[in-house]
Amino acid sequence: MKMPRGLIRLIVAATAGLLFFLPIWWITVGALRPREDIFRYLSPLSWETLWPTNATLNNIIQLFQGDFTRALFNSVFVTVVAVVIGLILCAMAGFALAVMRFRGREAVFFVVVVSFLIPFDAIALPLFGLMLDAGLQNTYIGLILPGIGNGLAVFLYRQFFLGIPKELREAGVIDGMTTFGIFWRIYLPLSLPAHITAGLILFLFQWQAYLWPLLIAPDTDYKVAAVAIAQFTDNIEGTQYNLIFTAAFFIALIPMILITYFQKYFTASVSSLGGKG
Amino acid sequence: MRLANPMTLLVFLGPTLLLLIVLRLWPAMAALVDSLYAPRADQISLDNYVFIFSDPVFQDSLVVSAIYSLIVNPLQIAIALMLALLLNAKGPLIGLWRTLILLPAAVPLSVSAVIWGIGLRPDGPINALLMTLGLEPQRFLTSPDQALGSIILIVSWVGIGYWMTFLLAGLQEIPKSLYEAIRIDGANRWQTFRYVTLPQLRRTLTFVLVANTVANFLVFAPVQILTQGGPRGSTNLVMNEIFTLGFVQGDRSSAAAATVVLVTVVLVVVLIQFRLMQAPEDNAA
Numbered sequence: 001m002k003m004p005r006g007l008i009r010l011i012v013a014a015t016a017g018l019l020f021f022l023p024i025w026w027i028t029v030g031a032l033r034p035r036e037d038i039f040r041y042l043s044p045l046s047w048e049t050l051w052p053t054n055a056t057l058n059n060i061i062q063l064f065q066g067d068f069t070r071a072l073f074n075s076v077f078v079t080v081v082a083v084v085i086g087l088i089l090c091a092m093a094g095f096a097l098a099v100m101r102f103r104g105r106e107a108v109f110f111v112v113v114v115s116f117l118i119p120f121d122a123i124a125l126p127l128f129g130l131m132l133d134a135g136l137q138n139t140y141i142g143l144i145l146p147g148i149g150n151g152l153a154v155f156l157y158r159q160f161f162l163g164i165p166k167e168l169r170e171a172g173v174i175d176g177m178t179t180f181g182i183f184w185r186i187y188l189p190l191s192l193p194a195h196i197t198a199g200l201i202l203f204l205f206q207w208q209a210y211l212w213p214l215l216i217a218p219d220t221d222y223k224v225a226a227v228a229i230a231q232f233t234d235n236i237e238g239t240q241y242n243l244i245f246t247a248a249f250f251i252a253l254i255p256m257i258l259i260t261y262f263q264k265y266f267t268a269s270v271s272s273l274g275g276k277g
Numbered sequence: 278m279r280l281a282n283p284m285t286l287l288v289f290l291g292p293t294l295l296l297l298i299v300l301r302l303w304p305a306m307a308a309l310v311d312s313l314y315a316p317r318a319d320q321i322s323l324d325n326y327v328f329i330f331s332d333p334v335f336q337d338s339l340v341v342s343a344i345y346s347l348i349v350n351p352l353q354i355a356i357a358l359m360l361a362l363l364l365n366a367k368g369p370l371i372g373l374w375r376t377l378i379l380l381p382a383a384v385p386l387s388v389s390a391v392i393w394g395i396g397l398r399p400d401g402p403i404n405a406l407l408m409t410l411g412l413e414p415q416r417f418l419t420s421p422d423q424a425l426g427s428i429i430l431i432v433s434w435v436g437i438g439y440w441m442t443f444l445l446a447g448l449q450e451i452p453k454s455l456y457e458a459i460r461i462d463g464a465n466r467w468q469t470f471r472y473v474t475l476p477q478l479r480r481t482l483t484f485v486l487v488a489n490t491v492a493n494f495l496v497f498a499p500v501q502i503l504t505q506g507g508p509r510g511s512t513n514l515v516m517n518e519i520f521t522l523g524f525v526q527g528d529r530s531s532a533a534a535a536t537v538v539l540v541t542v543v544l545v546v547v548l549i550q551f552r553l554m555q556a557p558e559d560n561a562a
Contacts, residue, residue, distance in 0.1 A: 016378060044405075089296070095289060114302065149292075229387060252385070
């Protein structure tokens with residue numbers, strides 16, 4: 001008997017979806033499971049391998065009594081600051097490049113493009129040398145600064161602002177608005193998709209970063225969550241896998257919520273990258 | 278139109294321009310300058326480049342990176358494209374399957390590394406599954422033959438869903454009329470893919486291929502967390518080698534030279550992308 005094409009499609013799609021989701025489910029189960037149960041239901045495999053039969057919230061309580069609380073706070077703090085300041089500064093720069101007339105505009109645009117063609121991680125080590133000399137190791141400034149000036153976000157804003165009809169701007173001028181007023185009251189409110197896409201870019205850059213915070217903020221007071229999870233120290237009974245799962249759950253949860261919610265903005269950058277500048 | 282007021286311009290553009298120059302361009306220039314001065318030398322030379330390129334560890338790291346790139350990029354893009362084609366059609370719960378595949382893209386690579394590191398332990402769940410299926414347990418990250426493959430798995434779990442969303446967006450931009458036209462001409466599924474989907478998707482595919490290639494050149498967290506380049510150098514990707522040179526061994530000059538090599542390779546790959554994206558036949562479509 002021949003199966004209908006739609007059914008085969010559904011089976012393949014569902015299988016792929018569940019396979020990709022399985023490790024996330026495993027993280028969640030591990031976060032809810034007492035420590036002695038983490039490797040308990042592996043031989044033989046059973047339904048209990050993927051279901052927390054003795055579910056407990058003790059891991060969460062224990063995790064947040066330790067250094068991880070500080071690390072998660074650091075991650076949230078530097079990410080929020082970097083996204084808020086970064087959005088404002090990148091939007092302003094994008095506005096200048098899209099709207100203002102000035103000499104050397106091509107040169108500035110070139111700097112913006114080159115700055116996002118050089119991947120940040122590739123120059124992290126020489127930058128670390130410079131920041132070390134400037135005394136910025138183990139500071140929030142050192143953690144945040146590279147996340148604020150983002151060439152891709154500037155580029156995105158410029159492309160978006162170019163699409164806003166200049167008649168609106170001219171009307172603003174006639175109404176006696178200042179340049180800043182036109183930017184703040186006309187351009188920013190019209191640019192929600194650009195804010196979300198640029199915001200996601202800045203957010204993911206800061207939240208997912210590993211190499212840079214590993215170099216610039218090794219101190220417990222400034223360590224971020226993505227670094228802390230790789231350095232969970234063992235206690236007398238060995239590695240605390242239950243706490244690692246719980247930490248992984250919290251680090252992954254926030255970006256998962258944002259990405260799911262803003263899915264369609266996630267790829268909006270491609271069309272602007274491919275489009276004529 | 279009149280020129281902008283210099284003060285206003287400075288306020289709008291100044292901070293970001295300063296950040297980009299100081300935090301992106303300056304370190305790149307600093308690396309270039311550092312790379313031209315051998316340790317304790319006061320004259321410009323290519324000694325550091327000669328040194329790293331004759332260093333067997335650095336050579337091996339380039340070979341490992343090349344092998345890794347040649348496997349991971351086609352693999353991720355092929356799977357991402359197949360999933361995008363599969364999930365572009367209408368079907369029951371299609372949004373759910375899409376979201377489930379995208380979710381791992383939200384997981385930081387360091388977290389993926391830690392979790393898969395536990396999953397791939399000799400007594401971990403992957404081996405438990407293999408044994409349940411009657412197969413031999415594997416060594417994964419502790420085997421020189423399997424460690425790079427394990428890193429590829431860890432990176433791809435995060436990457437495939439991410440690149441799939443770009444390809445899905447590209448697929449959805451293809452005009453329906455093109456599909457109708459070729460159907461009237463009596464084309465089969467393969468011909469439709471070959472003569473409509475693939476050429477129309479070329480721009481997106483080029484972008485994904487290049488962005489993915491660059492991202493994979495920079496993979497670092499899983500290597501540093503799980504293998505430190507081992508066993509026997511089998512996972513010593515170039516970013517880990519630069520980190521080891523500069524941060525662990527404190528050899529700034531060699532690290533700077535290696536950084537310049539990496540940035541140059543990245544820029545060349547990106548420039549090739551621009552050439553491909555602006556190819557003339559693209560405008561005809």
